[in-house]
Amino acid sequence: MARIASESLIERLAAWGVDTVFGLPGDGINGIMEGLRRHQDKVRFLLVHHEEAAAFMATGHAKATGRIGVCLATSGPGGVHLLNGLYDAKLDHVPVLAITGMQETSVLGTGYQQEVHLERLYEDVTVYNEMIYNPVQLPALVDIAIRTAYARRGVAHLTVPNDIQVAPADADPWEHVAPARPPETAPVYLKPPARPREADLEQAAAVLNSAERPAMLVGAGALHAREEVIATAERLGAPVIKTLPGKAVIPDDSPYTTGGIGLLGTRPSEELVDDVDVLFMVGTNFPYTKHLPPPGKVKVVQLEVDPSRAGVRIPTDVPVIGDAKEGLRALLPLLTPHDHVHLQKYQEKMRSWRSNMEALENPKRDPIAPQYLMSVIDDLATDDAILTCDSGTIATWAARHWTIRGNRGFYLSGNLATMAPGLPYAVAMQHAFPGRQVIAFVGDGGFAMLMAEFLTAAQHNLPIKVVINDNNSLGQILWEQMVLGYPEHGVRFNEPWPDFSVWARACHGFGAKVTRAADLTAAVSEALAHDGPALVDVNVDPNEPPMPGKVTYQQAKKFTEAFLRGQPHKASIATTLFKDRIQQMGD
Template identity: 40%
Template sequence: MSTVSDFVIDRIQQWGVTRVFGFPGDGIGEFDGALGKAERKGEGLKYIRPTHEEICALMATAHAKFTGEVGVCIATSSPGAFHMLNGLYDAKMDNQPVVAIVGQQGLASLGTFEQQENNLERTFADVACYVQTIVSPEQAQAVVDTAFRTARTRLAPAVIILPHDIQGMKMEDAGREHWVSRSSAVAPSIQITPPEDELKKAAAILNAGKKVAMIVGHGANGATDEVLKVAELTGAGIITALRGKQVVPSDVPHHTQQLGLLGSGPSLTMMKDCDTLLMLGTNYPYAEFLPKTGQARAIQVDLKPEQMGLRYPTEVNLWGDVKATLAALIPHLDTKTDLSFQRMLADAMHDWDQEEQAQAEVEYEKLNPRLVYHELNKRLPPQAIVTCDAGTTADWYGHHIRLRRGMMGDLSGRLATMLAAMPYATAAKFAYSERCVICTIGDGAFQMLGMNELITIKKYMKDWENPQFIILVLHNDDLEQVSWEMRTEDGNPLWDTSQDVESIDYAGYAELLGFKGIRLKKGDDVGAAWDEAFAHRGVTLIDAYVDKNVPPIPAHISRQYMLNTAKALLKGDPEEGSVIVDSAKALFTEGVERAKGILHIGQDKEGEKNN
């Protein structure tokens, strides 16, 4: 007898799903039993069981990000369902298609205060683009198909709630009866292209622009060649959002990497000087770094129409897939002959890279975290996948990691939740087991749930084609990003009661599980540590004892940033001495390198005049 659970498992496979991330419990028990039965028959899904339901949801989100497929996570009723919320909000805020299947107590228990019975539809109403309880076998087909179709087209999580008694009921085919929907497991195309007249309007604006700037986000994934062609024709400089790093290869000279607090000086210059702005698949949230109102004519291309024209006043909004839209736009673009804007940005980026190297080479009381990332970047193998977390690892990832064509990288973007780097990296490894994956994470995030995932890795690594997996833990015994935010945003001194992270031997913990552990404390040893990790065909954890007071200096330091930091120090910051010394070193290095850059540009201009 085929049950509702059997049907749901078969149906999600029809939607192209081969791997799910789940954690069991009695509320989803009948469904789990059907998964086990299908596995024994060789017809099931690959079921990955990490150590926590939050990790399941984060892994499903990461799977969607790295593969473009729908991610699926499974959990039991109330406690398991609630644990998944953070990961589902990550999917919602980064526009990722995820379907969560959650258990529920039996139909007769709904609204009766039964153990583990809660109103899950109300719980998930905010995070999900579609949430529905299956209340009969005849309804199951339509609910499953609608969840997947909606998640795919709305680029958001959808939730299927499966009451325990429904899970084991005999499956009934959807008939022609009134109120019964007969649906299909067919995904609608999202390769949407705007109307021709709208494309021509956008082309006219780009053709008229003399200094065109592009901001490219993760929504442009898969459109690398089209993005580069548009930049070639329009003479545009290219900025990538932090989640868009992998879209544009780092060796493109006029690719100035990121913008804002984690961005480059040339990106800031581009925004100040541009007269035209093209935003592609990005909901870049920091409006203060975008051009002044009225400075630039702006165009936005996105599959999320509600997020267009939101950060900067746009003249044309093109609702469409970035790749398909650019392919249709390119024939309408003229070829610019004046590429001086691109050349200026390329020269500025060359100087910026020299400054970043100099910042990495500054010596502090403890190990410079910038140096650890700088040396990693030199050694990234082809096809590498790099993840980072929501703390200062995102700062150093943004400043020092340069993804070449074929490499991938990601993080929790708009939600910026801590600990995501580990489930992201593990999900990437399941999707691309032949690739080298590098997870970079702070000690605070690692202690949250990240350490647990070393257990997941140990459990599953035998299934990976290439067992190489590297974890970098920035070990500074401090929630460093929050410490700096307290100083620079609020003018408050470090409060060590809340900020201290209990120090443990992370390399030793990895060794307990049979992995390679490397303790890194000196700058002279950084290159050798990475060489050792990349030479090891297995799991390596680098426990890097880094200085916690290295300032994440943005490309432009605002007056308020400086005033707040000064206020924090005057209030008695316990790290006052180190903060002052370390900041002075960083600012001095920045000043010297920028002076060299100005001299370099001046010499180039003098040479052009003489020629």
């Protein structure tokens, strides 16, 4: 058979070390599918059930491995479906390559069926975005796309018209200019220097050494720098606040951490932000500025790999550009040891906070407390388990009751905060790490959006575990409405409550429905021990509030106003709040 242009595309992906493409075929990419078929020994096509899930899988793969994730969709609606997952990659700064089909070049501009100019649609989401007009472009443009995705930590996109896909790989119809051809050697991405400039390190050290009440705020950019973060915290006597995407930077039982920040964070972290005189931000561009110190109140040092993000969130006295691990290694010899009086103050606060959280993990509650559900998963999971999570109240329960210890991982949609990635993330990460336990902790709302991907897991023999925090509602929106002072509206689904365990069994996986706390441990244990995909659907208390670590007067005022204006479930909510308070006091 004659070698077609799509083979050139797939061969170049393989040269970059790409071993999997997540996608859904269609008539707009039949040529690319043929290229994949001819080179299936080099690059595997993982067939999914929705293109949005394919993009989430590529994003999850990139987050967990650090290597580029690749997704494939047909022209028109298939390419449109990719967008939500691609925005997740864009906003969380991970390298992803999206490949889409396009109508034949001879009909472009005629309003042909499914003619959506994806290269225009993708302008906002991409760091590199090109249509292929000539087969000989492909190797060079694949190289540029992947290098750009790595360098700019974002989404690259190539769209290939149908006639180009199946044209001879070396066809060059016009031959006006010699085509750009990459060298025959394996392509590489040369990372920019990771060590910050010496002058910047010295300025940063001067500010940090002057601190009396320092704190560190670490994010996903420091996930590979655990030892260096701990060593810096020890040297400075600085408590460490973790962003939610950076939850796995250091263990949750570390004596240096005060846990998370923001609405899903801890009270000690909120109090610490109000107490510091120097804030050291490492590997984070934390977007929720209302949870950071007021501008000008504290001195700020920021170690950030991307120069465009330094100083974006809060005025920064010393921006230091470099990799978190290399930057901290270079900085440590310049730091003078501090006493731990300030740190010890927050260690005591964390002991109290952890005691309060443990009190909410009550197995005697009816309906089941979501805190207890998360604690059961936490107790039974392995020390190298990966937990994926959706957005919503489940993110609160995971943030506070999923304990990072050993080599555990934690992934969710950070800045986009979209629903539905938890399940596709789990599929991609189980594929990337077949020897590790991968658990998707998702809500009923998010699971219902892309539940077909549980079938994907079964069909690809991926033994993911799915635990559904089923409150038959859109729980986070319910509480957000109330904090605005409005009674809830349109956030609870009608009866009957779903039973997703039936779907799991229909997919030839393990499925269990739990409505009583007494049955929970056995069901989760059986699911984790099952040698294939497993799902446990757990009915939890829909009236359990994801309360912020520190309730402000304004939040309490608006919450009260919602009650006074006719909150329809105020009796149940009040009862739940009363139980929470009693348990934290010790029942």
